[in-house]
Amino acid sequence: MIRVRVDKLKPGMIVGYPILREDGVIFVKEGVVLNNTLINRLQKLGFENIYIRDSRFPDTDLEEIISHDLRRQALVTLNETFYQAIKGKEVSLEPLKELVDGIIEEILSSKKSVVSLVQLRQYDDSVFTHSVNVAALSVFIGKFLGFSRSQLKTLALGSIMHDLGKIKIPVEILNKPDKLSPKEWELIKKHSSWSAELITEKMPEEIESIEIALQHHERMDGSGYPYGLIGEDIHFLSRICACADVYDALTVDRPYRKRFSYAEALEYLMGNSHSLFDLQVVTTMVRHIAPYPVGEVVKLTSGETAVVIKLNEGLPIRPVVRVIKDEEGNTLSKPRDIDLMKELAISIIGSGDVELDKSDSNSEEEGGSDVDSG
Numbered sequence: 001m002i003r004v005r006v007d008k009l010k011p012g013m014i015v016g017y018p019i020l021r022e023d024g025v026i027f028v029k030e031g032v033v034l035n036n037t038l039i040n041r042l043q044k045l046g047f048e049n050i051y052i053r054d055s056r057f058p059d060t061d062l063e064e065i066i067s068h069d070l071r072r073q074a075l076v077t078l079n080e081t082f083y084q085a086i087k088g089k090e091v092s093l094e095p096l097k098e099l100v101d102g103i104i105e106e107i108l109s110s111k112k113s114v115v116s117l118v119q120l121r122q123y124d125d126s127v128f129t130h131s132v133n134v135a136a137l138s139v140f141i142g143k144f145l146g147f148s149r150s151q152l153k154t155l156a157l158g159s160i161m162h163d164l165g166k167i168k169i170p171v172e173i174l175n176k177p178d179k180l181s182p183k184e185w186e187l188i189k190k191h192s193s194w195s196a197e198l199i200t201e202k203m204p205e206e207i208e209s210i211e212i213a214l215q216h217h218e219r220m221d222g223s224g225y226p227y228g229l230i231g232e233d234i235h236f237l238s239r240i241c242a243c244a245d246v247y248d249a250l251t252v253d254r255p256y257r258k259r260f261s262y263a264e265a266l267e268y269l270m271g272n273s274h275s276l277f278d279l280q281v282v283t284t285m286v287r288h289i290a291p292y293p294v295g296e297v298v299k300l301t302s303g304e305t306a307v308v309i310k311l312n313e314g315l316p317i318r319p320v321v322r323v324i325k326d327e328e329g330n331t332l333s334k335p336r337d338i339d340l341m342k343e344l345a346i347s348i349i350g351s352g353d354v355e356l357d358k359s360d361s362n363s364e365e366e367g368g369s370d371v372d373s374g
Contacts (some may be wrong), residue, residue: 001051001060002307003295009039009050018050019066024075024126048253051295056324056335062294065115066106066136074099074132078160082128085198086167093202098347100135100156104149107139114316115140116262116293117248127163130248135160137244137289139239144284151237158212159241165194165213177226181337188223192217212237216242219276239278243269243285246277261351263291263317290316292348299352300338301345303327306352312341317348325354 001016012035019028019042027045028038034052042050051062066074077099082092117133138159142152166174169191173184180188196214199206215238218224220231224242233244247269250260260268265287273282292298296308298321306321318340325331340346 001062001295002057002132003049003293003297004052005049006039006042006047007112008353009034009042009052011039012183013052014053016053018063019047019050019077020068020072021080022075024072026072034234042144046253048259049145050171057295057307057309057322060294060307063112063290063311065140066103067116069122070102070106071132074103074135075128076370078128078131082164082167085164091202096160096340097157100153101135101161103156104152107143108149108152113144113313114288114311116290117313118252127166130245130252131160131163133248134162134241134244137248137285138240140288141240141244141281142237143286144288145240145280154206154208155212155237155240157206158199158209158237159216159244161199161209162195162213162216162241162245163191164198165191165196168194193226201205208235208237212238212241214238216245219273220278223276236278240281243277243281247285247289262289262293262296263350266291286317287314288316289294290319292317292319292351294319297352297354298348299350301347301349305329305354306338309337312339315341321348 004013013034015028015030015032015034018026028042028050032038042338064071069086077095079091081091081096112298118138132243135156139152139156142155147155169187173180173187176184190208193213196210196361199210199213203209212235214226215229215234218227218229218238219242220234220239222228222230247265250265250268253259264291269277269282270286273279290311292308293307294311298306298308300306300321300323304323304327305325306323309322310320312319320337320339320341322335322337323332324335338346340348
């Protein structure tokens, strides 16, 4: 599989990984052959990248932080929980607790020490996808910080509900493409306090989870909100959620800015790890979260274009790549693999782009409906 920008898709290409809507419904199944109508729908809905099958990469295996099935279940659960809250109905948080247990179990049982966020996301997508990613990232970080299962559950509960308070903010303010007015910004800043209040109403015994939601916008130098806490005054679990929150938020398009690449988001965290973010948390992320996920097209210092095909444990910034174009931009008749852990003279200098022809991908079509019509 290879990750391809939606504006580079061509009819006849085959979807290599299911595409989810924000409510957990499968929008496009794996194995569907693309046509112009479907490509146009993907563009209109704001999807930036999808995975397609490519005969040159039959051996790629996405190193997901959580499985596709669990992600889908999580989106459905969050969607139902948040909308019940929005309608003012009685909300049971038991499904969320069960979901958190599932996330923890899957991450703890996995032998993967390096992962990436497999995100096939819509432009400026909802709080649901973001909340799932932040919870999964937080638990993954906590695992490598040596947290107990009990600590991970507290971390996951607070992280998955950290933005619950946004249900009180008008959508037109949340998605405003222009600069917020001072009054609107003050309203936005209240969401962390509102999240904490809503969790307190339902789970008053989860004191640390409440702190996570309340403090996830605090910063180490005191520049955050709502209280301007400094350093050790910020709960450590909140510092984890803060890093996961910023990392995920940066990697999504917003009306007022283009998305950061995964590498750029990690660079931002590293560059601010002595002022805004906890150094220990950021260091753990750099060791275990891949800046270039499997399937990503990258440019090498050699001038060649390659695709990441395998993540290396211990140093995710130096994966195994498959070179597909030479330094002149000519497509290689026989791609070759380079393990950047061994070839130290070559490095990745950034994400790349490549024009693909539909003949590069497999041509068989699997049965079943291609797009959800709901």
